[in-house]
Every structure is written in structure tokens, then in C-alpha cells.
Amino acid sequence: MKIYIDGKYYDERTAKISVFDHGLLYGDGIFEGIRAYHGRVFKLKEHIDRLFCSAKAILLDIPMTAEALMKAVVETCRRNKLRDGYIRLVVTRGIGTLGLNPNRCKNPSVIIIADKIQLYPPEFYQKGMEIITVPTVRSLHSALNPAIKSLNYLNNILAKIEANNAGCEEAIMLNAEGFVAECTGDNLFIVKEGKLLTPPLSAGALYGITRKVVMEIALASGLEVGEPNLTRYDLFNAEECFLTGTGAELVPVVKIDGRLIGNGRPGPVTRRLVNQYHALTKTSGEPIYD
Ligand code: PMP
Numbered sequence: 001m002k003i004y005i006d007g008k009y010y011d012e013r014t015a016k017i018s019v020f021d022h023g024l025l026y027g028d029g030i031f032e033g034i035r036a037y038h039g040r041v042f043k044l045k046e047h048i049d050r051l052f053c054s055a056k057a058i059l060l061d062i063p064m065t066a067e068a069l070m071k072a073v074v075e076t077c078r079r080n081k082l083r084d085g086y087i088r089l090v091v092t093r094g095i096g097t098l099g100l101n102p103n104r105c106k107n108p109s110v111i112i113i114a115d116k117i118q119l120y121p122p123e124f125y126q127k128g129m130e131i132i133t134v135p136t137v138r139s140l141h142s143a144l145n146p147a148i149k150s151l152n153y154l155n156n157i158l159a160k161i162e163a164n165n166a167g168c169e170e171a172i173m174l175n176a177e178g179f180v181a182e183c184t185g186d187n188l189f190i191v192k193e194g195k196l197l198t199p200p201l202s203a204g205a206l207y208g209i210t211r212k213v214v215m216e217i218a219l220a221s222g223l224e225v226g227e228p229n230l231t232r233y234d235l236f237n238a239e240e241c242f243l244t245g246t247g248a249e250l251v252p253v254v255k256i257d258g259r260l261i262g263n264g265r266p267g268p269v270t271r272r273l274v275n276q277y278h279a280l281t282k283t284s285g286e287p288i289y290d
Helices: 022-026 044-057 066-079 122-127 154-165 209-220 232-236 268-283
Strands: 002-005 008-011 029-037 085-092 109-115 129-133 171-174 180-183 187-192 195-197 240-245 249-256
Touching (some): 022 085, 029 044, 029 268, 044 066, 044 209, 066 085, 066 109, 171 232, 180 232, 187 209, 195 209, 209 240, 209 249, 209 268, 232 249, 240 268
Parallel strands (some): 129 249
Antiparallel strands (some): 002 008, 002 109, 029 085, 085 109, 171 180, 187 195
């Protein structure tokens, strides 16, 4: 595997960053997870745009233009002969000193890894998964805004550990007011009275790119889409529920906190959206090969 670091390509064994990088020392950096389907990078521009928004929010100067970054992502896929897979794009604050001060980090580092990913077992996609609400709440906007896709994922990791300890692979995170925010690595949707609903970004959800794609597909096929605040009660009484994420794609949810959702099987709206999403990935994206 060839890994891009700051303009050069390294073998997996030699692809290393400094122990003084503030990405490692403090989680000071940002990232994106991007998918390639059928030899195209899906929604590349959207991911790059979000990366630049995260960078702006943490006052990090990405040392490349958006165009150069997009070319580097495509080139990394090409060098790894990737047609279908997952790309991790990371920008760290760079090498500094042991103190917190980010001004000591003169050169942010850009890392691109193009690999494969399988987040959940195949049966989750066919039969649906069970998830639970966990005690760890989503970070406050005024503390660390959940819209920033930062390298500091401990909030999500703690929630994931709580889910794992309870025998589940994903967790619903509420915000400090008790409204549903999202899951540890996925956005959440429900179907209620035929409408597709997902928590508003202000509730503490990431501006999910799969979330946006699903909302666009749903609107185009005549579904009503809303972003109200949702409580656990709303989830329990939903007709259908599913999660979205670049890595996870669309995963049906059939049980929440011990309550069956709908009839306990992936519902018709979810199944239709899954098919429409995969159809879109066949025709859309930045070509990797000429
Ligand atoms: N929420 C969180 C916390 C995430 O980390 C992610 C990405 N894995 C998502 C939602 C889904 O976002 P996207 O569809 O852009 O991958």
C-alpha cells in the first residue's frame, strides 16, 4: 500500500509521523472518510469542502488548495489500484513542542490512506441492527462543536465503548438537552407517518455527507423530509429507523433500547433508499482512471 504524506508516497511500513505531531499529542487536527465506488471517488468535493470548514473552525491552514488536495486523493487511489474502498484524509497541526501552543507547529501535515473498510457484518444490512442510547452525551457546541470533524474523537469513542459493553455496535448519543443528536460515527434517520426525519444539525449532528445525499434522494422521490428535534420516544414509535455514514453507508435499525422498531425488520422506505443510494454510487463521482 502506498500512503501519501506531505507530497510523497511511502510504503505502509515506512509511512510514519513524528511523536511530536500535535495530531498525536493533542488530537489537534481534522479528517475525512471518503468512499470510492466503481473507480470513482464519491462526493469528493463535498468532503474537501467540509475538511476546509473544519480547518477554518480550528484555525488550521491546510497547506494545499482544494484542487491540489482532490488531485492528491485521486492519485493515491490510482497508485493503490483502488476501485472500491475507503480513503482516510487527515490534516494534523504538525510537529510542535510538548506544550499545547499550536503556534509552535509551523507545518501542518497532510496524510492520505486508500484502503478497504467493512464497518459492520453483512447481516446487519440484511436483517438490521440493534442499538442503544448511552450515558455519554454529545459535546456542547460551546465546548467542541460536533460539526468539526476533528481528530479528537474521545466523546464518540466513550459512547462506542458503552455500546460495546452492552453488546451493541453503535450508540445513540443525546445532546445535553436530551434530544437525539446522532450515533458515534453515523447520522440517524427515522420514518414516521411516511415522512423521513433526522435530527437538525443544531442538535449536535455532524453535517453528514451521506445524510445530505439521502435527504436529496428522498426529496427527489417525493418523500417529505424534516429536521425536527427528536426524543427517544420518537425513535421508539418510528415505523423505520436507519443510520447513514460514508463507512457504514445505510444500515437499517430494528431495535432501540430493547424496543422493536416497526415490525422488527428493515422497512420499505429504508430498503428503497438503500437501493437508490447504491444506484447513485454507480454513476456519480470523480473518476480515478481515464
Ligand atoms: N457522525 C459522525 C460523528 C461521524 O463521524 C460520521 C462519519 N463517520 C457521520 C456522522 C457520517 O458522516 P458522513 O456521511 O459524512 O460520513
